[in-house]
Amino acid sequence: MLKRTIGKSGIEVSALGLGCWAIGGPFNHNGNPAGWGQVDDAESIRAIHAALELGVNFLDTANVYGCGHSEEVIAQAIAGRRDQLVLATKFGNSWAEGSNDAFEQIPISATEIRQQLEASLKRLNTDYVDLLQLHLWGYPIEDAAAVRDTLESLVSEGKIRGYGWSTDRLEAVQLFAEGPNCIAVQQQLNLLHGHSTGESDAIIAFCEAHNLASINRAPLAMGLLTGKFTPSTSFSSDDVRSKVEWFEGFQAGKPNPEWLKKLEALREVLTSEGRTLTQGALAWLWGRSSQTLPIPGFRTVAQASENAKALQFGPLTASQMQQIDRILQR
Numbered sequence: 001m002l003k004r005t006i007g008k009s010g011i012e013v014s015a016l017g018l019g020c021w022a023i024g025g026p027f028n029h030n031g032n033p034a035g036w037g038q039v040d041d042a043e044s045i046r047a048i049h050a051a052l053e054l055g056v057n058f059l060d061t062a063n064v065y066g067c068g069h070s071e072e073v074i075a076q077a078i079a080g081r082r083d084q085l086v087l088a089t090k091f092g093n094s095w096a097e098g099s100n101d102a103f104e105q106i107p108i109s110a111t112e113i114r115q116q117l118e119a120s121l122k123r124l125n126t127d128y129v130d131l132l133q134l135h136l137w138g139y140p141i142e143d144a145a146a147v148r149d150t151l152e153s154l155v156s157e158g159k160i161r162g163y164g165w166s167t168d169r170l171e172a173v174q175l176f177a178e179g180p181n182c183i184a185v186q187q188q189l190n191l192l193h194g195h196s197t198g199e200s201d202a203i204i205a206f207c208e209a210h211n212l213a214s215i216n217r218a219p220l221a222m223g224l225l226t227g228k229f230t231p232s233t234s235f236s237s238d239d240v241r242s243k244v245e246w247f248e249g250f251q252a253g254k255p256n257p258e259w260l261k262k263l264e265a266l267r268e269v270l271t272s273e274g275r276t277l278t279q280g281a282l283a284w285l286w287g288r289s290s291q292t293l294p295i296p297g298f299r300t301v302a303q304a305s306e307n308a309k310a311l312q313f314g315p316l317t318a319s320q321m322q323q324i325d326r327i328l329q330r
């Protein structure tokens with residue numbers, strides 16, 4: 001079973017986690033749909049159990065997913081198994097009690113950070129989380145040191161084991177990494193996005209140099225790399241992909257046709273050795289660096305199982321990685 005260590009923490013996990021955004025169900029963020037459509041909580045729990053049986057032991061969520069609902073579903077799924085799992089959640093977004101409309105909390109005070117963590121601990125039915133991450137991508141660098149100091153205090157108090165930042169800004173990663181208990185960065189990374197920005201490479205290089213885990217969000221390009229979409233695929237109005245503007249894999253609510261063409265060109269390499277397209281896309285991430293830890297999302301048992309079974313194949317070979325590079329550079 002392919003394993004990863006979360007930075008310098010010594011916490012060993014499966015090399016693939018469960019990304020628990022989608023199982024939170026519909027919610028809005030800053031006035032726009034931010035969930036992935038309707039979900040079935042019973043199916044979500046069955047999916048988590050299926051992944052656990054296949055060796056996955058790392059779950060990544062956030063307080064804002066479904067405005068707390070993802071954390072509540074996870075608590076039901078892991079009841080009696082907390083000591084067998086590594087839990088990561090995020091803070092930085094708020095919502096009014098009983099509301100499904102979330103917003104960014106900028107600036108965020110030490111008091112608010114603690115209140116958000118306590119609320120997450122209650123929903124998760126645990127007294128600590130292994131990894132707590134700042135969920136505000138663009139939080140001002142000049143104010144972030146105070147956030148980092150609060151997180152250091154939470155480590156010393158035993159509330160969290162380590163912390164990180166979900167961001168794609170190298171300077172933000174560098175500032176947090178000055179803290180002795182910063183163990184991870186959560187960056188957007190997949191085999192198509194990873195070839196379109198030098199910032200991704202810079203963050204991975206920094207993680208390798210400073211022993212930080214590179215936790216990869218959107219490892220399947222919000223579903224595009226599964227091969228299930230066509231240029232005409234559309235999404236429900238409560239699905240984030242119907243209006244997403246910050247992810248180049250989708251344009252005007254439709255899959256980016258250029259990305260679909262690239263995926264088709266890569267199909268033969270990615271599906272080598274019996275992998276599905278999904279499993280090949282995950283294998284590329286493992287081949288990219290020994291620090292990478294993809295967290296693909298899921299809503300069904302079938303999706304969670306397919307993702308987890310990628311662990312049985314492991315990373316692409318150096319030769320396969322070079323072949324993909326040549327195809328994408330054409």
